[in-house]
Amino acid sequence: QVHLLESGGGLVQAGDSLRLTCTSSMRTVHDGTGAWFRQAPGKERELVAAISWIGRGTYTHYGDAARGRFTISVDNAKISLLLEMNSLKPDDTAVYTCARTQRSAYSLNPNDYEYWGRGPQVTVSS
Numbered sequence: 001q002v003h004l005l006e007s008g009g010g011l012v013q014a015g016d017s018l019r020l021t022c023t024s025s026m027r028t029v030h031d032g033t034g035a036w037f038r039q040a041p042g043k044e045r046e047l048v049a050a051i052s053w054i055g056r057g058t059y060t061h062y063g064d065a066a067r068g069r070f071t072i073s074v075d076n077a078k079i080s081l082l083l084e085m086n087s088l089k090p091d092d093t094a095v096y097t098c099a100r101t102q103r104s105a106y107s108l109n110p111n112d113y114e115y116w117g118r119g120p121q122v123t124v125s126s
Contacts (some may be wrong), residue, residue: 002026002115004098009120016088016124022081022098022117031055031104034074034081035113038094038122048096050106053078061106065091088124095119 003025012018020036035050049072050061060072071084081098097119101112 002100004100004115004117006096006098006117006120009096009122011123011125012088014089014124014126017084017086018088018122020083020085020096020098020120020122022083024079024081024100024115026079028078030102032078033101033103033106033113034072034078035099035101035106036072036081036083036096037099037110038092038096039119040091040094043094045097045110047106047108048072049083051081052104052106054104085122088122090124090126093123094121096122 004022006022008020031054033052036048037045038048039045047063048066051072051074052059069087073082098117099113100115
């Protein structure tokens with residue numbers, strides 16, 4: 001069983017930056033995908049960004065809201081998944097949750113991810 005622990009949420013002002021970290025309890029040498037989802041009150045969970053590792057390569061995908069402002073990365077041991085968020089807006093306010101799957105391709109469907117963290121709250125004030 002893989003456990004995911006996130007850190008880095010909080011309250012920031014519009015225009016600020018924030019870094020979220022998701023640490024896995026298990027190191028892996030296999031292909032896989034890590035992702036950050038978010039869910040705002042009254043809205044469906046949406047994929048923010050995902051990164052897949054296949055052999056020595058990594059491939060990223062960004063949702064429309066994140067593209068150009070957020071950066072997702074993973075360390076060589078595939079233990080820490082990072083989400084760097086810049087130019088934050090009030091619309092970015094949500095619970096951000098990391099997820100992982102053994103699949104080597106990202107999916108927009110949360111049901112395709114086997115492991116989940118609990119999710120830190122990110123609140124962006126105007």
